[in-house]
Amino acid sequence: MISRITGFLAAIAMAATLAVSPAHAQDQNPAASAPAIDAAAPAADTAAPAPAAAASAPVDNPYSLANIIAHGNVVDQVVLVILALMSMGSWYILVVRVWDTAKLQSEAKDVRASFFKKASLADGIKSLKEESAFRYIATTAVEASEHHEGALTENIDHSSWVTMNVDRAVADVNTKISAGLGFLATVGSTAPFVGLFGTVWGILNALTAIGVAGQASIDKVAGPVGAALIMTAIGLVVAVPAVMGYNWLLNRNKGVMSQVRAFAGDLHGVLMGNRSVAKR
Structure with missing residues (x-):
């Protein structure tokens, strides 16, 4: 009987111990888990800016002109240099020739207004600017009229x-x-x-790289081919202003030169008239 009571009390004590142990473990777990949460929080805070940083990072555009300049081969870069020199030379010629024709037009207007109203050709020539094209023509005409001598030139009237x-x-x-x-x-x-040569060369290199790799996908083809096509676009951008500028300057020069020739004809008439008067 005593042994049974002792066993019963031992069972109760064991049950009480088992009941208290989980409660005690639960009391300890929040204390242990709290720092874990706190420790994880800074990690989450530090990890949060990662997507923003990734979004703000520059993306290498395989279709851009900068990519050709930075990563293109020697042929691509030589083609770009040639096109750049062509473009700069074209715009320089356009600006200089427009300036020259505008100056000639202004001089022609002044000549029509005052040159032939002077008392003499000498006074008219002095009224023209030193580097004027009209002064050069007038001086040449007067010198030819005054110096018509020599064994050979006398054969020409x-x-x-x-x-x-x-x-x-x-x-x-x-x-x-x-x-x-x-x-x-x-x-x-x-x-x-x-x-177009730069485009063909770029496409050839792209196809060669695809053949060596043994894979043909749109992302491997679109980048190199798109970058190569930029060469054709640049060639057209260089050519169109040159063609339009050529045709425009050609018509502009015709208009200016008609005024120059008119002045030369009038000057020739004045010189021949002076000679006829002098013979009388």
């Missing part, structure tokens, strides 16, 4: 001799204002083909 010298002076002026038009024509006709 005076009027033809003056006409020949005036025509040469007019041709010199025309050559000066037409300088560079040949370059514009060359750029306009060749720049698209230079750009």
Whole structure:
């Protein structure tokens, strides 16, 4: 009987121990888990800016011109340099020739208003600017009229001799204002083909790389081919202003040179008239 009571009490004590142990463990777990949560919180806070940093990072665009300049081969970069030189030369010629023709138009307006109203050709020549094309033509005509001597030049009549010298002076002026038009024509006709050569070379390299890798996917083809096509676009951007500038300057020069030739014809008439008066 005593042994049974003792066993019963031992069972109760064991049950009480088992009941208290989980409660005690629960009391300890919040204390242990709290620092874990606190420790994890800073980690979450530090990890939160990661998506923003990833979103703000620059993305390498395989289709851009900068990518060709930075990662292109020697042929691509040489083609870009040639096109850049063509473009700069075209715009330089356009600006300079427009300035020259505008100056000639202004001088022609002044000549029509005052030159032939002077008392003499000498006074008219002095009224012109030193570097004026009209002064160059007038000086050449007067010198030819006053210096018609020599065993060979005497075989040419005076009027033809003056006409020949005036025509040469007019041709010199025309050559000066037409300088560079040949370059514009060359750029306009060749720049698209230079750009096309860069495109063909880039596509060839892209296809070669795909063949070596043995894989053909849109992401491997689109980037190199798209970058190569930029060369054709650049060639057209260089060629179109050159062609339009050439045609515009050609028509502009015709208008200016018609005024120059009119002045030369009037000057020739004045010189021949003076000679006829002097003979009388």
